[in-house]
Structures are given as structure tokens and as C-alpha cells.
Amino acid sequence: xxxxxxxxxxxxxxxxxxxxxxxxxxxxxxxxxxxxxxxxxxxxxxxxxxxxxxxxxxxxxxxxxxxxxxxxxxxxxxxxxxxxxxxxxxxxxxxxxxxxxxxxxxxxxxxxxxxxxxxxxxxxxxxxxxxxxxxxxxxxxxxxxxxxxxxxxxxxxxxxxxxxxxxxxxxxxxxxxxxxxxxxxxxxxxxxxxxxxxxxxxxxxxxxxxxxxxxxxxxxxxxxxxxxxxxxxxxxxxxxxxxxxxxxxxxxxxxxxxxxxxxxxxxxxxxxxxxxxxxxxxxxxxxxxxxxxxxxxxxxxxxxxxxxxxxxxxxxxxxxxxxxxxxxxxxxxxxxxxxxxxxxxxxxxxxxxxxxxxxxxxxxxxxxxxxxxxxxxxxxxxxxxxxxxxxxxxxxxxxxxxxxxxxxxxxxxxxxxxxxxxxxxxxxxxxxxxxxxxxxxxxxxxxxxxxxxxxxxxxxxxxxxxxxxxxxxxxxxxxxxxxxxxxxxxxxxxxxxxxxxxxxxxxxxxxxxxxxxxxxxxxxxxxxxxxxxxxxxxxxxxxxxxxxxxxxx
Numbered sequence: 275x276x277x278x279x280x281x282x283x284x285x286x287x288x289x290x291x292x293x294x295x296x297x298x299x300x301x302x303x304x305x306x307x308x309x310x311x312x313x314x315x316x317x318x319x320x321x322x323x324x325x326x327x328x329x330x331x332x333x334x335x336x337x338x339x340x341x342x343x344x345x346x347x348x349x350x351x352x353x354x355x356x357x358x359x360x361x362x363x364x365x366x367x368x369x370x371x372x373x374x375x376x377x378x379x380x381x382x383x384x385x386x387x388x389x390x391x392x393x394x395x396x397x398x399x400x401x402x403x404x405x406x407x408x409x410x411x412x413x414x415x416x417x418x419x420x421x422x423x424x425x426x427x428x429x430x431x432x433x434x435x436x437x438x439x440x441x442x443x444x445x446x447x448x449x450x451x452x453x454x455x456x457x458x459x460x461x462x463x464x465x466x467x468x469x470x471x472x473x474x475x476x477x478x479x480x481x482x483x484x485x486x487x488x489x490x491x492x493x494x495x496x497x498x499x500x501x502x503x504x505x506x507x508x509x510x511x512x513x514x515x516x517x518x519x520x521x522x523x524x525x526x527x528x529x530x531x532x533x534x535x536x537x538x539x540x541x542x543x544x545x546x547x548x549x550x551x552x553x554x555x556x557x558x559x560x561x562x563x564x565x566x567x568x569x570x571x572x573x574x575x576x577x578x579x580x581x582x583x584x585x586x587x588x589x590x591x592x593x594x595x596x597x598x599x600x601x602x603x604x605x606x607x608x609x610x611x612x613x614x615x616x617x618x619x620x621x622x623x624x625x626x627x628x629x630x631x632x633x634x635x636x637x638x639x640x641x642x643x644x645x646x647x648x649x650x651x652x653x654x655x656x657x658x659x660x661x662x663x664x665x666x667x668x669x670x671x672x673x674x675x676x677x678x679x680x681x682x683x684x685x686x687x688x689x690x691x692x693x694x695x696x697x698x699x700x701x702x703x704x705x706x707x708x709x710x711x712x713x714x715x716x717x718x719x720x721x722x723x724x725x726x727x728x729x730x731x732x733x734x735x736x737x738x739x740x741x742x743x744x745x746x747x748x749x750x751x752x753x754x755x756x757x758x759x760x761x762x763x764x765x766x767x768x769x770x771x772x773x774x775x776x777x778x779x780x781x782x783x784x785x786x787x788x789x790x791x792x793x794x795x796x797x798x799x800x801x802x803x804x805x806x807x808x809x810x811x812x813x814x815x816x817x818x819x820x821x822x823x824x825x826x827x
Contacts, residue, residue, distance in 0.1 A: 319826030382420025384413025409528030454484025494695030
């Protein structure tokens with residue numbers, strides 16, 4: 275009997291243990307995070323112009339770095355992988371949202387130096403696609419000083435840690451990426467590189483431009499990065515690297531002085547916040563291009579867009595209205611000026627509901643118009659040239675960074691500092707067509723618009739683009755696609771700026787019937803990179819047209 279009772283007790287104990295284990299399994303199942311579908315990430319994501327640089331940013335985040343640490347590491351990497359777009363000789367606009375929801379804009383774009391050619395704007399070209407090269411166009415670089423300010427406020431890893439992978443890439447060399455290889459063999463760009471000091475790093479032993487897959491190295495840039503990583507940015511703004519840079523600029527006929535570097539200051543300002551239905555968009559104020567982006571979106575919002583807007587004749591009407599809105603926005607680019615130097619020039623009216631309604635009413639449903647219909651003058655602003663780079667980062671603590679960086683035109687003004695390995699910008703050419711004279715310290719107007727959007731449901735979207743004046747239309751259409759036309763972030767970014775290819779011939783003919791001209795450009799970039807967090811999952815999307823890919827974990 276005792277043996278039977280002991281057996282019963284043991285059975286009860288075993289049953290209890292089994293039930294407890296099952297209950298624990300159920301609890302663990304409910305407590306474990308639900309995996310994110312479709313390649314989405316759970317903790318953090320980086321969307322840059324190249325997979326390599328996205329991975330560099332991801333690695334920094336996984337090592338305990340913040341989104342700002344990741345963004346700085348990505349931009350340093352991009353200065354090696356895509357040096358035609360941005361680098362230490364340029365400047366950036368960065369929008370940051372901290373984990374409490376506060377948004378701040380850090381503007382460290384280039385500025386007009388103290389000394390410059392007083393007839394410089396007489397040299398502006400009105401020829402579309404004409405590159406304005408030369409040392410006379412160089413603005414005071416703000417890139418590194420901006421990294422310093424951002425890192426001091428939001429950085430978590432040591433400053434030198436952010437440089438490690440980029441220094442290694444610059445030293446050891448990387449294969450020329452297909453996108454850059456293609457650019458180097460456009461006749462105009464190939465000739466520009468082969469006939470300038472850039473040939474030192476972008477040509478082979480035969481003095482011919484490198485091709486895709488060739489190894490390109492940046493030994494001087496690696497040395498400069500090592501010094502800056504170890505000594506801080508004062509080595510650039512008040513030290514040996516800066517002195518070498520200035521000497522190379524002077525040797526090239528430029529007017530930049532050490533005092534220009536020493537006196538450079540980063541601007542820290544509040545964003546402009548624009549309601550878009552259930553979403554609030556934070557954008558950088560002038561002289562950045564956020565106001566133009568908001569202007570297009572507010573015009574289009576009034577047409578009550580839905581996924582049905584892309585069906586049948588509605589599709590032609592949608593793109594017609596969008597093109598017209600973009601034309602009106604282009605005509606308003608003259609309002610984008612540095613508010614610290616142009617008190618009479620304001621872009622505030624671009625967000626005025628009455629002005630927006632007035633412009634929307636001027637969009638005719640059945641025709642387009644001559645240029646004078648859209649502009650205050652018969653001479654619209656000069657077109658920007660394709661360039662620039664953008665990175666979007668979101669870390670596991672909720673810090674979001676939207677950063678757009680540039681040396682302006684492709685390879686800047688083709689001025690290469692052989693002593694430092696740095697390619698200089700040609701940012702002063704952005705004043706062409708928009709100013710009558712220059713003022714020391716003034717920032718040029720820009721189309722750069724790194725944006726952060728928050729939805730009332732808790733969603734977060736970090737987005738921005740590259741491509742000169744094409745930034746505005748590229749980012750605007752990506753947002754319209756995603757917010758109102760029912761596209762996923764991937765679809766919204768992948769879509770061309772306009773569906774006017776052979777697969778959409780009906781749209782092409784419909785737009786042509788309304789008076790729109792259809793054509794092609796030699797190189798045309800709709801480059802948008804974004805990161806979105808929705809319902810606990812993070813999606814990172816890099817634009818395939820620059821052959822970029824995102825990374826995360």
C-alpha cells in the first residue's frame with residue numbers, strides 16, 4: 275500500500291512539473307518578441323547609398339553606438355565609397371529626433387569665405403549640365419565641425435571608433451562600385467577627372483579613369499582621418515591638416531584662409547513642423563529646402579489622393595497635377611535664402627494656407643502653361659546638378675537621424691587637396707541665379723531636406739534624398755506614394771519620379787496631350803533613402819538607382 279501511495283505521489287509530482295513546463299512554454303511564447311516579416315528589423319536600421327556603408331553603420335550600432343554615431347560612421351564611409359557625392363570638404367544638414375520626441379536641426383553647410391571674387395556671380399553659367407569648376411567656388415567646409423557637435427550631444431562610442439572602418443577602407447582600397455564606375459565613363463566626367471588633380475586617385479597608371487572593379491585607394495585621406503580621429507577636428511579647423519588644405523586651395527588660385535576655418539560655427543535651430551493629415555513632418559528651415567517639399571505636399575494634399583488616383587484617366591490627372599505643383603515650387607526657389615543674412619526674403623508664405631490654395635487653384639485640369647505662368651520672372655532659377663548623399667538611421671533606443679551631405683556637383687569643383695586627400699566643394703555656385711552679390715558667412719540656398727515624420731498612431735519615418743534640385747521632387751513623390759497612394763516604403767522609393775517609361779505609354783501620351791514635354795537626361799537620379807518604424811518593426815530602404823541597400827538587426 276505504501277509503495278502504491280509513493281507511486282501516486284511521484285505521478286502527481288511529474289504531472290505538476292509537466293504542467294508547469296507547459297505553462298512556462300506558453301508564457302515564453304507570449305513574452306518573446308514577434309519576428310518581423312519581409313526582412314524588417316526589430317532593433318535598428320540604417321539606409322545609406324551603399325550596402326557597405328549601411329553595414330558600417332549597423333556595426334557601430336551593434337557595438338553600442340547611437341544613431342548619431344552610426345550616421346557619422348556612414349558618412350565617413352560614404353566619403354570613401356562615393357567620394358563624388360560628399361566628403362570632408364563639404365557640408366551637411368541633419369535632422370535629429372531624440373527618444374523623448376524633441377526634434378532639432380543641425381546645419382553645417384558650407385559658407386561664403388571672408389575673401390572671394392567680387393564679380394564671381396558674373397561667371398555663373400546658364401547652360402544646363404555645365405559644370406562650374408575651380409577654386410573660386412569653394413565654400414568654407416563645415417562637415418567635420420558638424421560631426422563634432424553632433425557627437426558631443428548624442429554620441430556614445432569614442433570619437434576615434436567612428437573612423438576605424440573608413441580609415442581601413444581608404445588605406446587598403448576598395449573596388450570601384452558599379453555606380454561610380456558608370457559615372458567615371460560618362461564622357462564629360464571622364465574628361466574632367468583625367469584633366470584635373472583628381473586623376474591622382476581616380477586614374478590608373480595610364481592616366482585613364484578607373485573602371486568598375488578597379489581598386490581605388492585614398493592614402494592621403496586615410497592619413498588625415500587618422501589624425502582627426504586621434505586629435506579631434508581642431509586638427510582640421512586650427513591645425514596642420516587645415517594649413518595643408520588652405521595651401522592646396524591657394525595653389526589652385528582660391529581665396530580660402532585659415533581664419534575662415536577657425537571661425538566656422540554650426541547652426542542649431544528648431545525644425546519647421548508641418549501637419550499632413552494624421553502625420554507631422556519635421557523639416558529643416560531655410561536655407562535648406564524643406565519649405566519647397568512642404569509646399570508641394572500641401573498643394574497635393576488638397577486633391578484628396580487615394581490609391582484610386584493611379585487608376586485609368588485619374589493617373590494622368592494625378593501626374594499632371596504633380597508636375598504642375600513641382601513647376602510652381604521650382605519658381606519659388608528664389609525664396610529660399612539664408613535668414614541670417616536676408617531678412618526681407620522669406621519662405622513663410624510657402625506654408626500659408628491661403629497662398630497654397632491660391633496656387634492650387636491655378637493648376638488647370640486640362641493644360642500646362644509657359645514658364646512665365648509659374649514664375650515671378652521670365653528667368654527661372656538655374657537647375658542644380660546631380661550630387662549629394664543621404665543616410666537615415668534609427669537606433670534601438672528611438673534616436674532618429676536624417677542626414678543629407680554634399681560637396682555640391684559631382685566631384686565638387688574638381689579641386690583636390692593632394693596634401694590632405696580631401697576633395698573640395700563648389701558650393702558658392704548655388705548662389706547663381708538666386709543672388710545679386712555674396713556676403714561673408716552666408717550659406718547658399720539648398721534643396722537638401724532631411725525629414726522626420728511622426729504619425730498619431732506612433733509610427734516614425736526617417737527620409738531624405740540626393741540629386742540637387744531633384745531632391746525636392748524625389749522626396750515629395752516618395753512621400754505621396756507612401757502616405758496617400760497606398761505604396762509600401764519599398765515601392766514608394768523604388769518608383770521613378772514619374773511613370774513615363776515605355777511600360778506607361780498611355781500616361782506619357784496623356785501628359786503630352788496636356789502640353790507636357792517628354793525627354794531624357796544623361797544622368798537622372800531619384801535617390802531616396804528611408805527607415806520606418808511601425809508596430810514594433812523597422813524597415814530600411816535604400817534607393818536601388820544608386821545600387822544602395824540597407825542593413826539592420
